Amino acid sequence: MADVAISDSDEELTARTVDDATLPVVDLSGLFTDDAQDKATVARGLGEAARTSGFFYITGHGVPQEMIDATFAASKEFHEKPRSFKMKTWSGFTTNHRGYVPFEENGSCFPKIINFNEAWDMSYEAPADHPDYLAGWRMTGPNVWPDIPGWRETVSSYYDAIFNLGLRLLDALALELGVPTEELTRHITCPTSQLRLLRYIENDMPQTKDITGISEHSDFECFTILLQGAPGLQVMNADDVWIEAPPIPGTFIVNIGDIFETWSGGQFKSTQHRVINTGKERYSMPLFFGLDYHAVIEPLEKFRTPETVAKYPPIKAGDHLMRMSINAFRYMHDAQAHGVFTPDYDVPEENPFKRDAKEPAE
Numbered sequence: 001m002a003d004v005a006i007s008d009s010d011e012e013l014t015a016r017t018v019d020d021a022t023l024p025v026v027d028l029s030g031l032f033t034d035d036a037q038d039k040a041t042v043a044r045g046l047g048e049a050a051r052t053s054g055f056f057y058i059t060g061h062g063v064p065q066e067m068i069d070a071t072f073a074a075s076k077e078f079h080e081k082p083r084s085f086k087m088k089t090w091s092g093f094t095t096n097h098r099g100y101v102p103f104e105e106n107g108s109c110f111p112k113i114i115n116f117n118e119a120w121d122m123s124y125e126a127p128a129d130h131p132d133y134l135a136g137w138r139m140t141g142p143n144v145w146p147d148i149p150g151w152r153e154t155v156s157s158y159y160d161a162i163f164n165l166g167l168r169l170l171d172a173l174a175l176e177l178g179v180p181t182e183e184l185t186r187h188i189t190c191p192t193s194q195l196r197l198l199r200y201i202e203n204d205m206p207q208t209k210d211i212t213g214i215s216e217h218s219d220f221e222c223f224t225i226l227l228q229g230a231p232g233l234q235v236m237n238a239d240d241v242w243i244e245a246p247p248i249p250g251t252f253i254v255n256i257g258d259i260f261e262t263w264s265g266g267q268f269k270s271t272q273h274r275v276i277n278t279g280k281e282r283y284s285m286p287l288f289f290g291l292d293y294h295a296v297i298e299p300l301e302k303f304r305t306p307e308t309v310a311k312y313p314p315i316k317a318g319d320h321l322m323r324m325s326i327n328a329f330r331y332m333h334d335a336q337a338h339g340v341f342t343p344d345y346d347v348p349e350e351n352p353f354k355r356d357a358k359e360p361a362e
């Protein structure tokens, strides 16, 4: 580690706290009453939050607390196992990115840049004879499971519950944008919607831009439904100012991803966010609500103008996910570097959806 340059750039990581930023909380109960008026009210609330803050907390989501607690416990049970156990399900053994992601996998620049997290990744279960699984490197196919009794059932139930919540959210956001839900759901038959069970690793390293929980980024899918067990998350709001987004009991955080920004022609912004290195162990569980690999992401018909079409060139949802993952996961980067697979799409260093923060507020 001697050659790791540690810059003490603390002020770059400052963010507004809850005291001077209002965190938007949207109650989703109205989506479950089957009353059109209730749904429209929720949809308006979501739209306003998505346009002004770029992210929001949700309550009244209907996911039982016991299910959330059980899944957190399952994550802890897995991550507390010895490395030799976890490495049996190393994601590098798969070509559809399933299983354990040790912390040194995070980013092709390790150890110059350290993301102090490890994860267990699963996604939508597709059969082993699915053509995209057979083709390889398309984020599609069967999951792998650790050998822990009952674990698969617990985590799968959570996945299904959050996935269904995602469909409700998608429906409400479609209403808000004034487009038929079917225009969006037709792209969701075997989606690349991934659930990550993340553990941030206790350490006594400093807190800098390069030594971090997870570097700043936007998520690549429609939106993310995130449960966090401890503070550390910072989110850039629609004014491009970093604010702290601590956990609020009973809520999930939702942030808009690259696909919704594209669909809406930029009306919704893909939320930039990061987790600072608090040095403390921290668990979180994001579900990235995505589309089928081959779905082409481009502005929806309603939002197509010469400007939006030029700003958001069409790309397959799966290719976007893969081109970002190749830089994010070392085993994929190595596989590409060694010609194990050769993408037929460009792999840019930086996500085209990246936005820079304004100077920290005075």
Ligand SMILES: O=C(O)CCC(=O)C(=O)O
Residues within 6 Å of the ligand: 196, 198, 214, 219, 226, 228, 233, 273, 274, 275, 284, 285, 286
């Ligand atoms: O752990 C968190 O709170 C956020 C994780 C995240 O941003 C991600 O995995 O993309």
Ligand SMILES: [Fe+2]
Residues within 6 Å of the ligand: 217, 218, 219, 273
């Ligand atoms: Fe993220």
